[in-house]
Amino acid sequence: MTGKTMAKPAHNQYMPGHKASQVIHHEWRTAENSAAYLLPKLEEMRKQNPNLRLLDVGAGSGTISVGLAKRLPDGLVTATDLSDAILKRAEGFAEAADVKNMRFQPASAYELPFSDASFDVTHCHQMLCHLDAPGDALREMLRVTKPGGIVAARESDLEMQCIWPELSGVLRFNEVIKATHKAAGGCNTGGRQLISWALKAGASRDQITASYGTWCYSAPSDRKLWDAINVAAAMAERIRNGEMRKKAIELGLITDSNVEEMAAGWEAWAERDDASLGMMHGEILIQK
Amino acid sequence: MTGKTMAKPAHNQYMPGHKASQVIHHEWRTAENSAAYLLPKLEEMRKQNPNLRLLDVGAGSGTISVGLAKRLPDGLVTATDLSDAILKRAEGFAEAADVKNMRFQPASAYELPFSDASFDVTHCHQMLCHLDAPGDALREMLRVTKPGGIVAARESDLEMQCIWPELSGVLRFNEVIKATHKAAGGCNTGGRQLISWALKAGASRDQITASYGTWCYSAPSDRKLWDAINVAAAMAERIRNGEMRKKAIELGLITDSNVEEMAAGWEAWAERDDASLGMMHGEILIQK
Numbered sequence: 001m002t003g004k005t006m007a008k009p010a011h012n013q014y015m016p017g018h019k020a021s022q023v024i025h026h027e028w029r030t031a032e033n034s035a036a037y038l039l040p041k042l043e044e045m046r047k048q049n050p051n052l053r054l055l056d057v058g059a060g061s062g063t064i065s066v067g068l069a070k071r072l073p074d075g076l077v078t079a080t081d082l083s084d085a086i087l088k089r090a091e092g093f094a095e096a097a098d099v100k101n102m103r104f105q106p107a108s109a110y111e112l113p114f115s116d117a118s119f120d121v122t123h124c125h126q127m128l129c130h131l132d133a134p135g136d137a138l139r140e141m142l143r144v145t146k147p148g149g150i151v152a153a154r155e156s157d158l159e160m161q162c163i164w165p166e167l168s169g170v171l172r173f174n175e176v177i178k179a180t181h182k183a184a185g186g187c188n189t190g191g192r193q194l195i196s197w198a199l200k201a202g203a204s205r206d207q208i209t210a211s212y213g214t215w216c217y218s219a220p221s222d223r224k225l226w227d228a229i230n231v232a233a234a235m236a237e238r239i240r241n242g243e244m245r246k247k248a249i250e251l252g253l254i255t256d257s258n259v260e261e262m263a264a265g266w267e268a269w270a271e272r273d274d275a276s277l278g279m280m281h282g283e284i285l286i287q288k
Numbered sequence: 289m290t291g292k293t294m295a296k297p298a299h300n301q302y303m304p305g306h307k308a309s310q311v312i313h314h315e316w317r318t319a320e321n322s323a324a325y326l327l328p329k330l331e332e333m334r335k336q337n338p339n340l341r342l343l344d345v346g347a348g349s350g351t352i353s354v355g356l357a358k359r360l361p362d363g364l365v366t367a368t369d370l371s372d373a374i375l376k377r378a379e380g381f382a383e384a385a386d387v388k389n390m391r392f393q394p395a396s397a398y399e400l401p402f403s404d405a406s407f408d409v410t411h412c413h414q415m416l417c418h419l420d421a422p423g424d425a426l427r428e429m430l431r432v433t434k435p436g437g438i439v440a441a442r443e444s445d446l447e448m449q450c451i452w453p454e455l456s457g458v459l460r461f462n463e464v465i466k467a468t469h470k471a472a473g474g475c476n477t478g479g480r481q482l483i484s485w486a487l488k489a490g491a492s493r494d495q496i497t498a499s500y501g502t503w504c505y506s507a508p509s510d511r512k513l514w515d516a517i518n519v520a521a522a523m524a525e526r527i528r529n530g531e532m533r534k535k536a537i538e539l540g541l542i543t544d545s546n547v548e549e550m551a552a553g554w555e556a557w558a559e560r561d562d563a564s565l566g567m568m569h570g571e572i573l574i575q576k
Contacts (some may be wrong), residue, residue: 017508030411050376087342142321144512157450157566159450159569160448160450160566161478162445162447162448162477162568163480163482163483164477164480164484165484171492189450189452191450191452191566192452192566193334193454193564193566194452194564195506195561195562195563195564196452196453196562196564199561199562205508205561209507210504210506210507210564211502211504212502212568213502213506214500214501214502214568215500216499216500216501218483218498219497219498220493252392259308273482273483273487273493274483274487274497275483276480276481276482276484277482278445278448278479278500278565278568278570280448280450280500280568282564282566
């Protein structure tokens with residue numbers, strides 16, 4: 001929270017960028033595998049009011065937002081992101097899914113272009129952990145949420161990843177991704193700090209419900225068979241051609257000669273029947 | 289898997305022991321918070337056959353087994369453990385819960401006293417990670433399971449724990465518990481290795497469904513208010529008076545003078561509104 005006192009926190013770009021190497025892993029994400037903690041509450045609220053307004057902050061390529069919009073057929077989902085380009089992709093994704101109850105609007109999470117109390121549900125996924133001042137963004141999310149509404153956030157905790165088997169290239173990749181994330185101003189322990197950030201944003205403890213959720217990559221379809229949208233191909237591509245490669249070389253964490261070992265490590269991992277990659281995320285619902 | 293080739297693996301005692309310090313944390317466990325990955329499949333099987341026979345291996349004080357028995361009112365749950373004393377406690381717990389469809393039988397997980405194909409469901413929770421030869425125990429669990437039945441296992445991964453805030457006594461406790469578990473022959477990365485163990489036990493990859501599940505301790509009731517059954521009191525008691533203290537001192541990991549810092553660390557943690565403790569577990573269902 002070094003940026004807590006800054007008027008406009010400096011770090012608000014999404015360091016990893018939106019090359020294919022990054023996006024293919026993002027598009028594996030669905031409302032079901034990435035927002036399960038929110039869905040029962042959302043359904044309960046929808047039954048009370050079918051016309052819910054939901055804001056997705058830092059929606060990226062929008063696969064989670066589209067899943068949420070499908071669950072609110074009479075509601076309206078607004079997807080924001082700092083990047084206009086990725087929002088265009090999200091718009092295309094919504095069109096392809098025949099989802100019509102969505103709006104798209106570029107915005108900074110620190111300065112949401114909405115009046116106070118505009119939304120019933122304000123959601124973000126793996127967004128706060130990229131910010132210098134996550135508490136400020138959560139405060140802004142609370143501001144645009146209606147009394148009686150909820151803020152929902154799910155954040156990764158990069159220290160909470162486990163990989164089997166322990167192939168050297170894969171383990172090294174994991175160290176490099178943590179170091180580059182941290183060097184870019186991100187937080188590697190965001191999942192466990194969500195409650196702390198919410199308290200700093202002005203929530204009281206009794207407004208907060210916390211949980212942890214996981215991603216599990218181990219089935220052959222998640223490892224390798226599902227065209228380009230598999231975790232191993234995404235990881236290999238990130239280190240071969242993504243922003244991660246550039247950043248890690250800049251930082252002196254790797255040289256060009258390390259890259260192939262890491263990429264090949266993921267490819268070897270994908271072929272192993274005993275392979276398992278687990279990631280744990282922190283989750284909070286704040287009842288406004 | 290150092291003990292894999294041994295006829296009778298030497299390490300089959302439960303190192304932490306069954307003092308109150310250990311048991312109060314065990315008894316927080318329920319079928320709902322510790323076997324959620326199994327429940328939909330169990331319900332599907334129960335609808336096909338209400339008279340399911342379920343074996344719980346290393347059932348300890350039996351709170352999960354009792355929850356499973358409640359979900360199988362016309363079925364029969366057999367709870368085994370190496371310790372006769374803890375099974376007596378489980379029996380008392382079942383009686384208090386008015387659960388009558390349970391049997392209790394001391395047994396080693398390596399030599400289950402049952403014929404081949406005796407059970408529809410064979411379950412264990414945080415048992416394999418204490419063994420020298422987890423693959424051998426899983427093979428034995430598969431043996432006593434009927435064709436068409438399932439083996440269900442959930443194992444912790446001690447490296448996958450996150451704690452906030454980072455109080456020194458609590459972080460030190462976490463290092464000590466990992467070191468003592470390992471020194472006693474346990475595996476600190478069991479969760480991620482479950483698929484690997486199942487393959488070694490003779491299962492094929494397409495019989496296995498894998499997932500990760502979590503425990504989250506952050507609500508005031510889990511931290512401090514629920515009488516003695518709260519995580520902070522359990523942890524503090526383990527290091528003050530449990531087997532963990534004895535073992536850690538024997539191993540030279542701590543001295544008597546460190547004990548109070550760690551116990552007090554947990555007590556301070558429990559008072560913090562921003563406190564969060566997350567644990568991730570590996571889970572597998574093997575379809576026989």
